[in-house]
Amino acid sequence: MHTATSVPVKTEPPPPRLFEAAHDFDPMDWASVRGQFKLDPALAHLSNFYLCSYPKPVRDAIDFYRDALDRDPHSFLNDNMFARPEQALWRRVAETIARYTGGSFDEIALTGNTTLGLGLVYNGIALRPGQEILTTTHEFYPHYEAVRLAAERYGATLRQVSLYEDSARASVGEMVDRLVSAVGPQTRVLAVTWVHSNFGVVLPITAVSAALAAVNRDRAPEDQVLLVVDGVHGFGVLDEDVARMGCDFFAAGTHKWMLGPHGSGIVWGKAASWARIRPTIPSLMAREPANAWRESRTPAGPVQAAWVSPGGFLAYEHIWAIAEAFRFHERIGRARIAERILALNGALKDGLAQMSHVRLLSPRARELSAGFVCFDVEGIAPKEVALRLRQAGVIANATPYARSCARFSAGIVNSEADIERALAVVRAMR
Ligand SMILES: Cc1ncc(COP(=O)(O)O)c(C=O)c1O
Known part of the structure; x- marks a missing residue:
């Protein structure tokens, strides 16, 4: 029997709602932005391309979801993911991301990092023996290896093309020309990277996709070339709508420049491109494949981004907190972030x-610049350069490519003083 003070039993779960952190900082003031991070203030953090330190809103979101899952994991997960599929939190996350990428939420698969996204795309593109994947000599290991494994699996061939001899003197026209003129009759996939992490060169994807569209125009749909982009070092750096770059698939981790939860990433793709993919891992973010299993039939309709988002249960406190990273960027402004990153790295290059x-290996032209500054110091091995910088409180690194060099990457957490400090240490290496 209910007394006057008894609590009524809820029959309906509350509608899923994204946690929105309070933003108690001044987005127009870079010192205030820096104050959102727990980065050690004694150091100049100039390796921002790596794994991010979280800004406060992302920390708060992870804490909020972790706490809720600790209190009642079954109810919280069920209410927010499965009870009302049309309102599931992953959709709210994808909608927030879509404000940044342009396009719509259902073009986005949620993954764990860049590497997983690339693996899902290449493993899912069914090629026939004799068909070709064309890539460049500038890819980092996870991209090259994803392509190599796919070629091996499908009996396809793999070919690499070099886009420039001297990275510091790369040019848009030459890169696009070398790349698109290498496309052959058997080429079905063009695999490229937006911002090369070996020397920091930006490949203008919009120009590549425009040139590739001219090639595809004369081909039957099944012979057309898909453009797949490893976009991780442009995403969160450059001021472009991914959905307007003209590529078919764009994979990026969101735990580097996007400042999102560790172990998070996305693949963006056009609806027509997703329809050409075979999912690799069963998804919990799409209804149709699971409904088909319950009804003992095969999933109906074209494959969609959500079908390719890997299940089963994930670190949901991280998945849902991705939205706060995008809100943080939104608050500061994508164009302002790009300006700041280009200015700070530009000052490093100038110095x-x-x-x-010192030999500067990254181009100085604005259209070829992002967040990397790669260089050699005469007579000192790159690892030794990074070590000496670290001993002086400057966090840089030596690239892990066969041709290694020293590398800085300034981000929005840095100040002009960090740049001066780093330059002074390199100057003293003479
Ligand atoms: C060009 C490029 N692609 C992919 C990756 C791997 O990214 P993730 O750790 O998100 O898989 C890196 C790592 O820095 C990279 O430089």
Whole structure:
């Protein structure tokens, strides 16, 4: 029997709602933005391309969801993911991301990092023996290896093309020309990287896709070339709508420049491109494949992004907190972030270019620049350069490519003082 003070039993779960962190900082003030991070203030953090430190809203979101899952994991997960599929939190996350990418939420698969996204795309593109994947000599290991494994699996061939001899003197026209003129009659996939992490060159994807569209125009649909982009070092750096770049698939981790939860990433793709993919891992974010299983039939209709988002249960406190990283970027402004990153890295390039014992390997042209500054110091191995910088409190690194070099990557957490400090240490290496 209910007394006057008894609590009524809820029959309906509450509608899923994204946690929205309070933004108690001034987005127009870079010192205030820096104050959102727990980064050690004694150091100049110039390896921002790596694994991010979280801004406060992302920490708060992870804490909120972790706490809710600790209190009642079954109810919280069920209410927010499965009870009302049309309102599931992953959709709210994808909608927030879509405000940044342009396009719509259902073009986005949620993954764990760039590597997983690339693996899902290449493993899912069914090629026939004799068909070709064309890539470049500038890919990082996870992209090259994803392509190599796919070629091996399907009996396809793999070919690499070099886009420039001297990274510091790369040009848009030459890169696009070398790439698209290498496309052959058997080429079905063009696999490229937006911002090369070996020397920091930006490949203009919009120009590549425009040139590729001219090739595809004369081909039957089944012979057309898909453009797949490893976009991780442009995403969160450059001011472009992914959905307007003209590629078919764009994979990026969101735990580097996007400042999102560790172990998070996306693949963006056009609806027509998703329809050409075979999912690799069963998804919990799409209804149709699970409904088909319950009804003992095969899933009906074209494959969609959600079908390719890997299940089963995930670190949901991280998945849902992705939205806060995108809100943080939104708050500061994508264009302002791009300006700041280009300005800070530009100052590093200007400073290094004046040192006779340093060879700058990254281009200085604005349209070829993002967040990397790659360089050699005469007579000192790249690892030794990074070590000496670290001993002086500057966090840089040596690239893990066969041709290694020293590398800075300034981000929105940095100040002009960090740049001066880093330059002073390199200057003293003469
Ligand atoms: C060009 C490029 N692609 C992919 C990756 C791997 O990213 P993730 O750790 O998100 O898989 C990296 C790592 O820095 C990279 O430089």
